[in-house]
Amino acid sequence: AQTVTQSQPEMSVQEAETVTLSCTYDTSESDYYLFWYKQPPSRQMILVIRQEAYKQQNATENRFSVNFQKAAKSFSLKISDSQLGDAAMYFCASQYSGGGADGLTFGKGTHLIIQP
Amino acid sequence: NAGVMQNPRHLVRRRGQEARLRCSPMKGHSHVYWYRQLPEEGLKFMVYLQKENIIDESGMPKERFSAEFPKEGPSILRIQQVVRGDSAAYFCASSPQSGEYGEQYFGPGTRLTVT
Numbered sequence: 001a002q003t004v005t006q007s008q009p010e011m012s013v014q015e016a017e018t019v020t021l022s023c024t025y026d027t028s029e030s031d032y033y034l035f036w037y038k039q040p041p042s043r044q045m046i047l048v049i050r051q052e053a054y055k056q057q058n059a060t061e062n063r064f065s066v067n068f069q070k071a072a073k074s075f076s077l078k079i080s081d082s083q084l085g086d087a088a089m090y091f092c093a094s095q096y097s098g099g100g101a102d103g104l105t106f107g108k109g110t111h112l113i114i115q116p
Numbered sequence: 117n118a119g120v121m122q123n124p125r126h127l128v129r130r131r132g133q134e135a136r137l138r139c140s141p142m143k144g145h146s147h148v149y150w151y152r153q154l155p156e157e158g159l160k161f162m163v164y165l166q167k168e169n170i171i172d173e174s175g176m177p178k179e180r181f182s183a184e185f186p187k188e189g190p191s192i193l194r195i196q197q198v199v200r201g202d203s204a205a206y207f208c209a210s211s212p213q214s215g216e217y218g219e220q221y222f223g224p225g226t227r228l229t230v231t
Contacts, residue, residue, distance in 0.1 A: 004158075043205060045159070045222035091158050103149055103161030103175060104220065 002027045006107035021077045023092030033095045036077045040088040087114045120223035135195040141210030148191040153205040
């Protein structure tokens, strides 16, 4: 079974600053995927960034980047130059990639507040 | 290309009634996933379906809940004899048949309120 833990229920950052959201996971699988999803007040789930476990290079999408530490089972999200539109719930998720597309396992989320 | 559609967006049911939630996947997608989000929680996987087949229902409650994805038409999540604890947001996601792992596209969700 996979578990995903987000230890920060809420984070606050000043606009234009950088913030890092933490995520740890536990899986016995060797081949898996990791994701960060954003859920704004509209509740629509939006994929922010994904990482394949077999890739050592950290994924980057514009202002969003991850720090993937496979041995430590850590997958943090860094948001640079924070913008007001980044305010949302952020969920870390994992997916086992063997034997067919499996459901995602989500953490409980981090509420990100952007201070103007 | 329209995204994943879910309807209704809001559904109110009295205890004991049935709730039917619909999900139309993105065009060309034949994999559908249902998730439930309780207040202040992350999404919890319920069931994974392909056309006319349930692939994984390990997250589905054993009683009162069922899901289908017929050859024609949307996927349906059905909750019989609803109770207050079923109040939640229910999300559907779809992925393409030959897509890479992780390409799940989410619908806007259905918020179910049981009174």
